[in-house]
Amino acid sequence: MKKVCKMLGLLIIFTTLFSSVCYADNPVVQTLYTADPAPMVYNGTCYLFTGHDEDTIVNNFYTMNDWRCYSSTDMVNWTDHGSPLAATTFSWAKGDAWAGQVIFRNNKFYYYVPVTRKTGGYALGVAVSDSPTGPFTDALGKPLVTNNGGSDIDPTVFIDDNGQAYLYWGNGNLWYVKLNQDMISYSGGIVQVSPKPTSYVEGPWFYKQNNLYYMVYAGMGSNGEDIQYATSTSPTGPWTSKGEIMPSKNSFTNHPGVTDFKGNSYFFYHTGDLPGGGSYHRSVGVEQFKYNGDGTIPTIPITQTGPAQVQYLNPFVKNEAETICWESGIETETCSEGGMDVGFIENGDYIKVKGVDFGTGAASFVARVASATSGGNIELRLDSPTGKLVGTCAVSETGGWQTWSDKSCTISGAEGVHDLYLKFTGGSGYLFNFNWWKFEKSGTPTVVGDLNGDNSVDAADYALMKKYILGLINDFPVDNDIEAGDLNKDGTIDALDCAVFKKLLLGIV
Structure with missing residues (x-):
């Protein structure tokens, strides 16, 4: 459209x-x-x-x-x-x-x-x-x-x-x-x-x-x-x-x-x-x-701003590119890796993601992209399409519109809570497709078993692991999330890691 x-x-x-x-x-x-x-x-x-x-x-x-x-x-x-x-x-x-x-x-x-x-x-x-x-x-x-x-x-x-x-x-x-x-x-x-x-x-x-x-x-x-x-x-x-x-x-x-x-x-x-x-x-x-005290519904005006954000978005976990507050120019399509991706990207298009909490700062950015042309760039800007530029991720040709590759760049100046604008730049025509993105912090050690980022390993982390294994969540809200959850170091997170986690909680390992 x-x-x-x-x-x-x-x-x-x-x-x-x-x-x-x-x-x-x-x-x-x-x-x-x-x-x-x-x-x-x-x-x-x-x-x-x-x-x-x-x-x-x-x-x-x-x-x-x-x-x-x-x-x-x-x-x-x-x-x-x-x-x-x-x-x-x-x-x-x-x-x-x-x-x-x-x-x-x-x-x-x-x-x-x-x-x-x-x-x-x-x-x-x-x-x-x-x-x-x-x-x-x-x-x-x-x-x-x-x-x-x-x-x-x-x-x-x-x-x-x-x-x-x-x-x-x-x-x-x-x-x-x-x-x-x-x-x-x-x-x-x-x-x-x-x-x-x-x-x-x-x-x-x-x-x-x-x-x-x-x-x-x-x-x-x-x-x-x-x-x-x-x-x-x-x-x-x-x-x-x-x-x-x-x-x-x-x-x-x-x-x-x-x-x-x-x-x-x-x-x-x-x-x-x-x-x-x-x-x-x-x-x-x-x-x-809000309902009135007697249960009646008030007259509700139509606004451009919409509702307040109920929680900030975590940029340090995998976020789908098709997670959007506002956009200009892009479309979505079925992705060969499952779900949807953002496609039909042209020079000057952008995606706004509202209320992103960068905390003490981000050091790098990775994007999952695909391109059958010479590609383009993802400019990472804060608070507007022309706002502060904190990084530019170069996207080169990958061999096809559904041939996916990770591209990364360094980040500087992304701290605190901001609206994130992923602005796309490049030549004429369609530049690339975009599947997901994720920021990473600098120098954050991986605490094995700390899956929620509170610097402790407890029952809350175990609950997150069970949700992951059941397919209810796809990532943990910490850097190096797979490393943190792969307790037996076999490259996957499964029931065997749950067994190790129980021993960890009991102090056996």
Whole structure:
């Protein structure tokens, strides 16, 4: 999407008219158009599932073929996990990957989505995966719900404290079913909510907060769809309408997503605020908010700054290049080494990573890169694209766009907390692809077994090792992390190292 915008000159216009947006945090994704946000918190990470508005619109209508997944541990830097599910995953569907939601149960992740059936009309499908980032597969081989073909869209799912799961959905009207424990079937009939919440149109988001049930939804406002909500003391209503939370902005449609994460409450929505944006080219944003004392939700303004960062980013562990707060010019793509990489990099493009804590200082930088051309440079700058230059990593040709190599450089002057700008420079055309990066400290001795960097070896380090072996984390937050965790010096970290660690804690070794 960004390359198309460049060709149209929209980014130049956008930067000229709204220069402050270059350093903004909303919308949270700029590499493509996203819509219909659906946050899910799992294992200390906030996952954000979105729809994807394609750059090229077909028949002057919503053109959406797949869903996307992003994640964050600080609510400002978001990692792109690509597409975990597409409309074509359902053999009975022909397209229209509209608003869905993911929930965790039975040690699996269930993705409820609407699609257009090959036989015509909308239906709700359910896909399943062992990972929040997918891939998801069709759980049934047929629709989960087929009720009213023109209105079966925008499912929202919630599991109550007693274990009963509910699936709400609907355009124009609001329906629900009670899902069974298996999450891929339901008991009883389909129930239409009557009366429906005031001005209800579509995009429901159902959840519970402090024993009060909330139905947040897209309502009909004075300038397109705004976001309104209703509450109830029962999961099935009746619903008491509470009014508007957020007005529409540059997009006729709207879709909410609400979640709590690390002690804060967050409100997701979409606008048409990116260059080339509008009703068919939407972009997801997020705001932090606090409930009023009586449980009501305040009016939430749309901002460019977004929420506060809940924790600083550690530059001394491996960070994915596609972990981004803001970017200019780049795109993401599937990486041959797994996950995603940053590609289509041209001279002057950059990535902003917010709130990076360099501590007492960094001495070197390493980047995993690939290039089929003469390459270019990664300029490491602080606080702006033209800010203090602390190092320049030269990237030469590696033999192909997916032929990966590590390139490094020395660092000087990177201390304390700063926004990090990875600015790309070089000749014309595409320069290189970028997989991950990591800074290293100088003269830091490796303490064998100290995996969290607190200069001690204790149960907290052992817990980190178990997470690493289970695949829940990929690195330890210390320099020379593999050396620190490889206690038996066989070149890998596995159950044998756990055994040595137990002896270390017991003072046997």
